[in-house]
Amino acid sequence: MANPRNEPRDPSGGDDFDIPFDLPSETSAPRPRAGGIAARAAALANPGGPAAAGGVYLDGLNPEQRAAVEATEGPVLVLAGAGTGKTRVLTTRIAHILSLGRAWPSQILAVTFTNKAAREMKERIGAMVGEQVEGMPWLGTFHSIGVRMLRKHAELVGLRSGFTILDTDDQIRLLKQLLQAEGIDEKRWPARLLANTIDGWKNRGLSPSQVPAGEGASFANGRGQKLYTDYQARLKALNAVDFGDLLLESIRLLRENADVLADYHRRFRYILVDEYQDTNVAQYLWLRLLAQGSHNVCCVGDDDQSIYGWRGAEVDNILRFESDFPGATVVRLERNYRSTGHILGAAAHLIAHNEGRLGKTLFSEGETGEKVTVTGAWDSQEEARAIGEEIEQIQRQGSTLSQMAILVRASFQMREFEERFVTLGLNYRVVGGPRFYERAEIRDALAYLRVIASPTDDLAFERIVNVPKRGLGDAALRQIHDHARAAGVPLVEAARQLVGSEALKPKVRLTLRDLVGSFDRWRGQMTSMPQHELAEIVLDESGYTEMWQKDRSAEATGRLDNLKELVRAMEPFENLIGFLEHISLVMDTEGAAGQDAVNIMTLHSAKGLEFETVFLPGWEEGVFPNQRALDEQGRAGLEEERRLAYVGITRARRRAKVFFASNRRIHGLWQSSVPSRFLDELSESDVEVTESRGGSGWGGGQSGRYGYGPSRFDEAQTFGSSYSTPGWQRAQNAARADERGSGPSGGGYSGGGRAGGAGSGFSDSRPSRYAATAAARGRVIEGELVARSSGSASSFKRGDRVFHQKFGYGDVTGVEGNKLTVQFDKAGEKKLVDSFVAAV
DNA sequence: TTCTCTCGAGTTTTT
DNA sequence: CTCGAGAGAA
Numbered sequence: 001m002a003n004p005r006n007e008p009r010d011p012s013g014g015d016d017f018d019i020p021f022d023l024p025s026e027t028s029a030p031r032p033r034a035g036g037i038a039a040r041a042a043a044l045a046n047p048g049g050p051a052a053a054g055g056v057y058l059d060g061l062n063p064e065q066r067a068a069v070e071a072t073e074g075p076v077l078v079l080a081g082a083g084t085g086k087t088r089v090l091t092t093r094i095a096h097i098l099s100l101g102r103a104w105p106s107q108i109l110a111v112t113f114t115n116k117a118a119r120e121m122k123e124r125i126g127a128m129v130g131e132q133v134e135g136m137p138w139l140g141t142f143h144s145i146g147v148r149m150l151r152k153h154a155e156l157v158g159l160r161s162g163f164t165i166l167d168t169d170d171q172i173r174l175l176k177q178l179l180q181a182e183g184i185d186e187k188r189w190p191a192r193l194l195a196n197t198i199d200g201w202k203n204r205g206l207s208p209s210q211v212p213a214g215e216g217a218s219f220a221n222g223r224g225q226k227l228y229t230d231y232q233a234r235l236k237a238l239n240a241v242d243f244g245d246l247l248l249e250s251i252r253l254l255r256e257n258a259d260v261l262a263d264y265h266r267r268f269r270y271i272l273v274d275e276y277q278d279t280n281v282a283q284y285l286w287l288r289l290l291a292q293g294s295h296n297v298c299c300v301g302d303d304d305q306s307i308y309g310w311r312g313a314e315v316d317n318i319l320r321f322e323s324d325f326p327g328a329t330v331v332r333l334e335r336n337y338r339s340t341g342h343i344l345g346a347a348a349h350l351i352a353h354n355e356g357r358l359g360k361t362l363f364s365e366g367e368t369g370e371k372v373t374v375t376g377a378w379d380s381q382e383e384a385r386a387i388g389e390e391i392e393q394i395q396r397q398g399s400t401l402s403q404m405a406i407l408v409r410a411s412f413q414m415r416e417f418e419e420r421f422v423t424l425g426l427n428y429r430v431v432g433g434p435r436f437y438e439r440a441e442i443r444d445a446l447a448y449l450r451v452i453a454s455p456t457d458d459l460a461f462e463r464i465v466n467v468p469k470r471g472l473g474d475a476a477l478r479q480i481h482d483h484a485r486a487a488g489v490p491l492v493e494a495a496r497q498l499v500g501s502e503a504l505k506p507k508v509r510l511t512l513r514d515l516v517g518s519f520d521r522w523r524g525q526m527t528s529m530p531q532h533e534l535a536e537i538v539l540d541e542s543g544y545t546e547m548w549q550k551d552r553s554a555e556a557t558g559r560l561d562n563l564k565e566l567v568r569a570m571e572p573f574e575n576l577i578g579f580l581e582h583i584s585l586v587m588d589t590e591g592a593a594g595q596d597a598v599n600i601m602t603l604h605s606a607k608g609l610e611f612e613t614v615f616l617p618g619w620e621e622g623v624f625p626n627q628r629a630l631d632e633q634g635r636a637g638l639e640e641e642r643r644l645a646y647v648g649i650t651r652a653r654r655r656a657k658v659f660f661a662s663n664r665r666i667h668g669l670w671q672s673s674v675p676s677r678f679l680d681e682l683s684e685s686d687v688e689v690t691e692s693r694g695g696s697g698w699g700g701g702q703s704g705r706y707g708y709g710p711s712r713f714d715e716a717q718t719f720g721s722s723y724s725t726p727g728w729q730r731a732q733n734a735a736r737a738d739e740r741g742s743g744p745s746g747g748g749y750s751g752g753g754r755a756g757g758a759g760s761g762f763s764d765s766r767p768s769r770y771a772a773t774a775a776a777r778g779r780v781i782e783g784e785l786v787a788r789s790s791g792s793a794s795s796f797k798r799g800d801r802v803f804h805q806k807f808g809y810g811d812v813t814g815v816e817g818n819k820l821t822v823q824f825d826k827a828g829e830k831k832l833v834d835s836f837v838a839a840v
Numbered sequence: 841t842t843c844t845c846t847c848g849a850g851t852t853t854t855t
Numbered sequence: 856c857t858c859g860a861g862a863g864a865a
């Protein structure tokens with residue numbers, strides 16, 4: 001299309017980059033109006049004009065932010081600490097580039113990790129530059145931009161444009177089939193593990209042939225690499241890609257087709273990357289390829305907030321930026337606008353314990369505020385109880401529940417809070433959890449729609465042949481499979497052919513005929529009615545809705561609601577194909593914010609959010625830092641855990657409240673625990689130890705820091721009894737009842753009295769009576785004792801007389817590794833880990 | 841084919 | 856303890 005202007009020219013104006021399956025918002029997006037540049041220039045010159053927002057956008061920035069925005073040319077790394085206005089810089093920078101007329105909206109590539117981040121960025125840019133943002137087709141997640149490229153050039157990487165994107169579930173089912181075909185024992189080598197392994201390779205940008213020999217051999221006695229090769233072949237045959245391929249294949253596309261790459265180089269004048277510390281190798285390679293064009297690449301990130309190493313993120317990417325992009329401008333944003341002085345101080349002191357970091361010191365000009373509190377609880381139930389109380393108290397002081405959040409390390413910790421809040425009648429909302437489109441009922445429904453839209457989608461067909469149960473089980477499916485392979489046709493077609501033959505049992509044949517007939521019928525209706533109406537008909541006629549209506553389990557109604565929600569979500573799309581195209585990448589929960597409620601979520605999902613008050617429970621060795629992270633990743637794992645702690649604290653605007661419990665039930669066993677080393681890494685001057693509930697002066701069970709020095713929290717553990725309270729849990733089992741009967745009950749929540757509680761054990765660090773047992777279980781990594789193994793043999797034997805803090809005295813009646821069976825005098829028989837009983 | 845039971849494992853999560 | 860997945864029984 002001819003463009004009257006010389007430079008810059010907007011390539012999106014009718015060029016062949018448009019693809020058929022866009023979101024409605026994109027296809028209907030108005031192209032930049034004629035005179036865009038003039039209008040923008042006018043806006044700059046005349047801040048009072050219609051596009052005035054652009055004229056003043058630089059005003060509110062601090063000098064560093066402004067520098068980051070104005071350094072438009074060449075590589076720029078913005079090290080943006082927590083709460084320093086990272087998103088603001090990113091969005092303002094885009095607005096700035098547009099306002100200066102340096103590029104058309106369609107010439108800016110802006111990548112984020114999540115759809116949520118992309119959406120937010122779009123909104124904020126929109127607020128600054130108005131409709132122009134609609135012309136930014138290249139603002140999106142790595143994956144969605146990858147898809148866009150691949151759809152356009154599918155044939156260059158051996159795909160057809162309508163390829164399907166497999167989610168994790170499909171992926172696993174496919175791999176299971178491969179494992180079976182190879183005769184590999186799925187118990188020893190689970191498909192899940194293979195999926196993770198392959199994902200790991202893909203994250204590192206490795207195609208099957210590039211997998212290092214040693215690693216390829218690590219799975220299933222050397223067959224890992226072959227399986228990966230087979231898997232890729234199978235994907236191609238199905239005209240499908242998985243998430244990793246979206247990047248890997250894009251990279252291949254760009255590498256192997258110089259003309260395509262040149263095209264994108266010409267197109268992308270400015271590249272911006274959010275959360276750069278989270279990029280993996282594949283994403284890095286992809287970016288580097290594209291950045292070779294203009295060199296105007298701006299990465300924003302915070303090495304201290306890199307918490308996704310375990311899924312392939314390479315902190316190294318951000319640490320290496322300056323050598324990767326020579327001549328890079330580095331801007332540090334250290335002025336924090338979020339948290340009070342004490343919170344920042346505590347967080348800074350903590351994170352300073354990490355070695356591999358670029359180093360930033362956050363400062364705030366705001367008030368010092370309240371100190372970070374550290375509170376010890378006897379066990380996890382009391383911890384939940386104490387937090388519940390604090391929440392109610394803060395609420396009484398006028399805060400809303402939504403301004404508070406409980407951030408846990410692992411989701412098993414959430415349960416206790418949920419139970420507690422249910423009894424308190426306190427509204428809470430669990431953020432995160434299974435994504436909407438990951439729910440079984442949604443995927444089933446989608447599978448039906450996929451088969452309708454694309455009769456060659458074997459995986460989708462397999463998923464729902466027998467859902468709801470209609471008597472088409474393994475045997476029938478195998479027959480269809482065999483026939484499909486023999487005839488070289490997709491499953492649906494094979495089914496159709498079998499129905500016409502005599503090969504099937506009469507009953508099966510009839511059922512299958514109905515099913516195939518239904519699909520044909522629905523497919524016929526696809527063009528004659530809106531997709532959401534079709535979906536309703538399909539769910540109804542297939543018996544799927546009925547299946548859940550008959551289900552009397554607790555979740556059934558929720559599932560039906562989800563299905564309704566799905567139907568509703570389909571409405572805005574142009575057609576079924578358009579809907580399916582984007583569902584796999586762009587559908588997220590976006591849970592109704594709804595009523596005022598306390599937020600409960602993992603530390604990971606809290607990244608990027610902020611709250612007035614943040615509760616951080618479970619700061620105990622093993623839980624946080626997480627034992628497995630330590631065992632598997634050693635020092636690197638510890639540092640990532642520490643960054644997680646840093647992320648947690650810096651979520652707080654006004655109050656950060658840390659908790660630890662001396663006892664916690666993990667996998668059904670009561671374990672006593674040691675306060676987290678991170679507690680000691682918080683600067684003392686920013687922390688206040690609020691010994692919550694009394695303290696009988698027993699001190700902690702296990703003190704002794706396992707080699708990393710005594711802690712000031714070792715004995716700051718207390719007894720507040722949770723055992724004597726009225727039964728607040730639902731069905732209590734016998735064991736729980738026993739505990740209540742025998743626990744060292746302090747007589748209610750408030751019990752115990754405060755005397756001698758706080759800090760009484762601070763200075764006098766008595767040697768623990770359990771130290772010997774504990775030390776035997778120590779584990780050294782890189783000369784530093786950072787981990788404890790739990791699998792070692794016990795030093796106890798049958799017949800030993802032992803003492804337990806909660807259950808009292810008893811006799812060992814059985815030993816299995818480090819797990820003991822103990823017959824307690826009062827509490828009855830218990831199974832527990834040896835480290836929390838002591839020999840007497 | 842489907843239901844029930846036993847066994848085993850058991851961070852973090854996006855796309 | 857608690858959930859999910861696979862193996863045996865109806």
